[in-house]
Amino acid sequence: MFTSYFIKHMTYTKATAFSPEQQEVARIAKVLSHPARIAILQHLAEAKTCISGDISSALPLSRTTVSQHLTELKNAGLIKGEIDGLTVCYCIDQETYDKARQLLEGMLAAIKSSCCTDTCC
Template sequence: MGVTKKDHFTEQQNKISAIAKALGHPARVAIIEYLLRVNTCICSDIVDELPLAQSTISQHLKELKNAGLIKGNIEGTSICYCIDESTFAVLKQYFANIILSVNDQKCC
């Protein structure tokens, strides 16, 4: 039915999957990597960087922002985007914990 039964899962499961989903598209990963490379905050010369229309980039930015992966600050007529480190820290911690709790011996 294409509709996810979110209410059956824990808040953390929904949160993690929402963040992961936002990274579940190569264009959005490319945007993140571009933001990392240019270091300082950017508006949308991302449009010049990626082979996608302005409206498409804008949508991707919206999803990244909703997931908390980037921040956006209005600066005159443009908007300055940058990485929101804290959300990436959540992910890093989550996967670090997974690796810690995996028991190699008890695998098939």
């Protein structure tokens, strides 16, 4: 790609320079990095029945914005939605969710301060 020679600031492109695991963890964290998406996940978990699109009525956001967040959650595989006539049933995709959770928690568990015995910090 000769074009890359002319790119001055490779904004946002450096993410690909890290390990696949680091990218994957960051990707999962990004999905969880907005309170609305946390709220949606919690709402779906609490709901006893499949929830249609009136999730927006339970949130301080417009239907359009909620739909956008739902799309992101769906793209990440954390939830799945199937059309049921007039409404769409959104549910947590437990399989993908558990995998994502496992990957994230595994990374978090591996982070442990190994320095700072007494000389510094």
